[in-house]
Amino acid sequence: MSANTTYIEKVTQKESNLKGLPKVLAIIIALTAITFSVFHLYTAGFGSLPSWQQRAVHVSFGLLLLFMLFPFSKKKGFKFYDLIPILLSSLVLAYALFDYPAIEYRAGQPNSMDIMIGTLLIILIIEGVRRTNGILMSILITFFLFYIFLGPYFPGLLGHQGYSYKKMIDTLFISTSGIFSSPVYTSSTVIVLFIIFGSFFLKSGAGKFFIDFAFLLVGKRRGGPALASVASSAMLGTITGNGAANVAITGAFTIPMMKRIGYSPKFAAGVESVASQGGQLMPPIMGAAIFIMAEMTGVPYIELIAYALIPALLYFLVAGIIVYLQAGKLGLKGASDEEIPKVTEVLKRLYFFLPIAFIIGLMLMGFSPIKAGLYSIFLTIGLSYLKRENWMSWRDVLACLESAAKSSMIVVSACAGAGIIVGSVVLTGLGTRFSRLAIDISGENLLLLLILVMVASIILGMGMSTVSAYVILAVLAAPALINLGVSPVAAHMFVFYYGVMSGLTPPVAITAYTAAGLAGSSPNATAFTATKIGLGGFIVPFIFVYNEALLLQGDTSTIALSVITSIIGAAAFVFFLQGYLIRETSWGERLLFLAAAITLIIPGILTDITGVALLIAGILLQIFKKKSDELVAEQVQKKLMG
Structure with missing residues (x-):
């Protein structure tokens, strides 16, 4: 692109994926996007709007821009009917701007206009999620909406009394427990x-x-x-x-x-x-x-990133x-x-x-x-x-x-969609019921519950963003882990990790498929290879649940010892996984490395000593066989020369 290309020309070229998009609308999209960012910079610098209004403007403004960027059909491109959700989003935005604070004063008793605008917003969010995050998440949101009304028809712990449409709008739209909740x-x-x-x-x-x-x-x-x-x-x-x-x-x-x-x-x-x-x-x-x-755990952000450091380093160490x-x-x-x-x-x-x-x-x-x-x-x-x-x-x-x-x-659509799910969980009490059900299914066995949550996290994450998967599992699965004695930070980190890892696992692995396109490789073969390389990310959450010293919980000496043994254990696991250290490993050596990894990951002096001994034994076998191979090669060379 030449240096003389104007900014508006760049914008128009960027929007070329929206087939049939008029140039004037491309300019409007650019100005709308810039205004969206400026609004958030302004409120960050000079103070946000009142809490409900800040969130409502953020979502409705985001939907307005979203429908400009994502047409109903990617294949057909932008059509005249794509103006409908744009106009409706503008209506919701105007309502949030000009009817506040009267909206909040009607909490518990929404009027007919609140019900109409709330309904409109829910429909727009579901459609916006479909366009940006995929059909799976929009179906999931719709299911949770219907669950509010159909509770009496669900069996056992999943059943509830059912709620009126008015109560649903009050919770999801007017309160900050639904769409405008923490996400x-x-x-x-x-x-x-x-x-x-x-x-x-x-x-x-x-x-x-x-x-x-x-x-x-x-x-x-x-x-x-x-x-x-x-x-x-x-x-x-x-x-x-x-x-x-x-x-x-x-x-x-x-x-x-x-x-x-x-x-x-x-x-x-x-x-x-x-x-x-x-x-x-x-x-x-x-x-x-x-x-x-x-926001959901009440743990300051600066503390969370400190807790996340060692597990992240283990993840990249295994990959390296x-x-x-x-x-x-x-x-x-x-x-x-x-x-x-x-x-x-x-x-x-x-x-x-x-x-x-x-x-x-x-x-x-x-x-x-x-x-x-x-x-x-x-x-x-x-x-x-x-x-x-x-x-x-x-x-x-x-x-x-x-x-x-x-x-x-x-992110905006994912958070708004997740807010609908959070609201339905809060209104129906599903979080407590689901937690009890998960614990019953696992027989109160923590390892089995962790495996169930891992599988659920990966499946959910395949069809949606990390944010969406995390929020859903944070309100449904994390409480079950906490009820079995896992700390809140470890429980939330656990579901977060598997929400991230779902980007690598087939059959839907967006990150792996993107890389496959650049490499010219098979998408599914790439996803399976990525899953193997990223196995560290699949075992690290189990390690920090059973050994929370990796999340900086405990005294300095305990944390230091846990970090050292976990690093050695992670390395041993890779030796098992790759079947190679300084030469190809036999299955006997690989099993030694696997046993070393497992014992080093389990906290305790006895297991640490056992793990180190097994690892040393495996390494010595590799060295011995390597020297033996070199000796044989040398003798063969002498015979050939003689």
């Missing part, structure tokens, strides 16, 4: 702000820096491009908070390099998928769900070791000198770490995440002027505001 509150204040921050951060040149920094650190090592993919995606993914988006940013560079040094297309795509999806697990930002978790061992198995080398960026060029751009450090520093000083995010946006814009090619013009600023608003739509 939308967090979305309207914190999440959108950090999405805006991420947009400016990437525009400032941070994406390229993180890739260069990762290649400088590990690029020349065995399997270097794959290791760099893991490292750069861990750093960048915490900013984007979206696995598929992260693949698009880093994968376009790392996947071709992995293929060039000898990794198969499906393995290269699998590595990028695991690393990119795992970015949501890596502090400090971790995507949208962590902010909602802070798998990549390294696979390179050894295939005899691969690292990147060439020409492909490694110059040290001086990378060191000059270390200032890109400042915005992240600034966010953490401000929150440690007592600033709210809202203020920390807001001030970091301005810092990021200022830092862009340190390198001429990254300078942000006013057009770039507008483009970032527009891009951020568009990126927010999936």
Whole structure:
């Protein structure tokens, strides 16, 4: 695109996926998106609207933009009937702006207009969710709506007395227990702000820096491009908070390099998928769900990211070791000198770490995440002027505001849809009933309950965003875990992890499919490979549930010992999984490594000593066989030469 291309021309080209979209509407979409971002920046800086109104404006304004961006049919593109939900969303927005605070005064006794607007909003949310998050979540929301009325027809613990339509509208629309509950509150204040921050951060040149920094650190090592993919995606993914988006940013560079040094297309795509999806697990930002978790658990955000650090490092450690061992198995080398960026060029751009450090520093000083995010946006814009090619013009600023608003739509609709589910659970008391039912099915066996929740989390996450899956399971499954003695933080982290991991598991694995497209590999083969590489993400939640020292619960010595044994145990698990350490492993050696991993993961001095002994035995066997192989090769060579 030429330097003379106007901002409006860029906008029009960006909207080319909406077939039949008039140019004038493309301009209106751009202005609407920018206004959406400016509204949230303004309320972050000068104070939000009253709580209910802030949330209602956020959702209705988001729906207005959503229906501009996502037509009824992707194949047919934008048609005249797509104006209908746009106009209806405008009506809801006007109602939230101009009939407040009278709406709140009618809590418990909604009038006919409240019922009409509330009904309209629910329909718009379900349709918006269908367009952005898929049909599965919209069906799930509809089911929970009907459950409010059909409770008397459900058997046993799932049954309830049933509620009137008026009561449903009062709960879902007028109160802050339904649509405008915790997910939308967090979305309207914190999440959108950090999405805006991420947009400016990437525009400032941070994406390229993180890739260069990762290649400088590990690029020349065995399997270097794959290791760099893991490292750069861990750093960048915490900013984007979206696995598929992260693949698009880093994968376009790392996947071709992995293929060039000898990794198969499906393995290269699998590595990028695991690393990119795992970015949501890596502090400090971790995507949208962590902010909602802070609101739902009452645990400050700054504490949650501290608790999440060690499990995230274990996740990426497992992925990194798998990549390294696979390179050894295939005899691969690292990147060439020409492909490694110059040290001086990378060191000059270390200032890109400042915005992240600034966010953490401000929150440690007592600033709210809202203020920390807001001030970091301005810092990021200022830092862009340190390198001429990254300078942000006013057009770039507008483009970032527009891009951020568009990126927010999936989160806004997901949070609003999840709010309907939360409201129906609160109104019907389903949370308590479901918790009791899950405990009964598991026979009060924690391990069995954890497995059931894991499966439910993965299945739910296949058809929806991490935010949606987390919120639903946080109100349904997490209480069951808590009732069996799991701490609230561990319970919520558990369901969050599997909501993230669902992006890798077939038959619906959006992140893996995105990477497969870049690698030219089979989507399902890539998803299965990614699942294998990401197995660390499947076992880590079980580890921290049974050993909460990994979530920084306990004294320093206990935490330190747990971290060390978990790292060694994770490495042993990879040796079992890969069937390779310094040579191909026999099944006997693999079972030794598996036994070592299991015993090291279980807390206790006796199990730790046993695990280390088993691991050492497996390593010594590998060394002995390696030397034996070398001796045999040497003797064969002598015979051939003799």
